[in-house]
Amino acid sequence: MSNIGPTPSEIRAYRTENSKLRERDIAKNLGVSEAALVAAEVGISAVRIDASPNRMLERAPELGVVMALSRNESAVHEKIGVYEKIEIGERTSLTLGENIDLRIFNWVWAHAFAVTKTDGDTVRRSLQYFDKSGEAIHKIHLRPESNLEGYERLVADFRLEDQSQEFTAEVFTKLPSGRKDGFDVAALRDQWSKMTDTHEFFGMLRKLDVDRCAAVRAVGEDFAWKLTDGVIAEFFQKSVETQVNLMCFVANRGIVQIHTGPVSNIQPMGPWINVMDPSFHLHLRMDHIAEAWAVRKPTKDGHVTSIEAYDADGEMIIQFFGKRKEGNAEMAEWRSLVESLSTTSAAEAA
Template identity: 85%
Template sequence: MTETKAPTPSEIRAYRVENPKLRERDIAANLGISEAALVAAEVGLTAIRIDASPNKLLERAPEMGVVMALSRNESAVHEKIGVYENIEIGEKTSLTLGANIDLRIFNWVWAHAFAVTKTDGETVRRSLQYFDKSGEAIHKVHLRPESNLEAYEKIVADFRIEDQSQDFTVQPFTRMAAGRTEGFDVAELRDHWSKMTDTHEFFMMLKKLDIDRRAAVRNVGADYAWKLADGVATEFFAKAVESQVNLMCFVANRGIVQIHTGPVSNVAPMGPWLNVMDPTFHLHLRADHITEAWAVRKPTKDGHVTSLEAYDKNGEMIIQFFGKRKEGNVEMAEWRALVEGLSTIDTAAAA
């Protein structure tokens, strides 16, 4: 087999010029490179390599004031407008618990970063962009008209690193073992599931039992998880808008979880995308990537809590929703009613 030669930085830049309307992620895919390699090709022109430490970012991000925080995976883009605040710095994981920007950060995953400046006519767009060692995007901070430009420029100057090369060397990212998809004891799974007292115990339960998340949901039984109808995302958002329920929307990749808390109001489909375009929250969801959606119940000391979980064809979680809830309080009745009222595979078949 002949190995395909990666394009040079100059070839990458030429392709971008020839395809000005393509999204960066699509350009990278077409060229067979990572998104980080695409940005690196612009170093010395429109990009500057900067320190990739998430904790350094968190320490300085409040100086920029109101910005847009963007985190995404292959099928969902989650954007929040606000200020980085209520920050908790940790060695392995760090948090922001702001009213708008709410993040769970896995520090060891962040490996490369760039300050990027794009000019479109008279419009100048500035951002800080962070990637893992394979070149997959983790998190981006986009300046807005009301952002503190002077603070941003000082951060870029302080974070600038010695290496300003245009080349990008991809290092493979070893995916964590997902657990068994079959051959496990369902009775044992149900026993452990029934004894949970906090939703945060769920991940450790799966790890202890060595069971894949989607496999657990598929097999635990209809009292804890039931499959929703195809296309349920459209129904879910319509009911969420109508009820104005305070929900929590989680989008994650291997380096971060970004969360929106509150209602959603302005939902607009565009082709395969479902878009939420509210004042401080934007969501772009490839509904056609959802191959399975499940309603899931997890026991807690405050009664069970209900989530909606959507998976892609590879069994990866695309997006997850809960009702807004503080520990010590029972789940909102209106949230539970919304999820329990969504169409299921069985009701769709009977219609």
């Protein structure tokens, strides 16, 4: 392979030789982005299409029932349903469907492909969206019951003139998340205690220039307490036992994907813990979780409690809430579940 990186034909050859590896692992081994892997198949099994999320949202209902997939480095969140209750915005758009519930940050989406994979008699079709660095943002996978004609119309309408196999990744400049130390803890506690809505949290962190994980660590045990290592497995076990209606959030820089409802079928496998329910699949790398916290935020309807898991860099991997409608108090059974989880003492957490 050349010094400037593998060519599309070299990428395809390596992919064929290592077909059992996951795409993210193939990309990592080659030193390219996941989008570069897909681009190398343009004209073979992939078509470059318009990457506008709003244009996709306007047409996605035509696909019928599909699987929506969003992931970060440590968690894969899959929901089966239809794109509905869509709200188009200039910078942020939403879907508020019963199953597919998304918050989309439009400016991040930069590249897209329609991908067709054939495995024996099985044909798998998907729409795949990436940021300018080639990181995957969102994928829509067709299912046997999906509207194939609607998919083919969409691909034809979205097809770009540029059908090159080359992919040039641009560096995605990460926005600073705030100070990890040296901030005023008293001011943090004061502002935290005055919140009346959970959505005020991000504004508070920006105003105080405080990193999210650092704020959780510093605010004090009346607002956040550290949970023991491995607590997420305990959390899932208790969620199944109680059948509590929870909300599960997985995000990357371009999207937040949400599941609302109980979970039932939990399957550990190696470092992964998997939820394999009829319309919700979650794959979570437990070994990537460096710390987990129970977090309490004041609102006009009383405290709202969440579980937050962070990686070794202090980046959020996954977040859980109890199902709650604006104007209603938090469910007692959710709060009881969170407060029953194994904790780490303040001395150990320090």
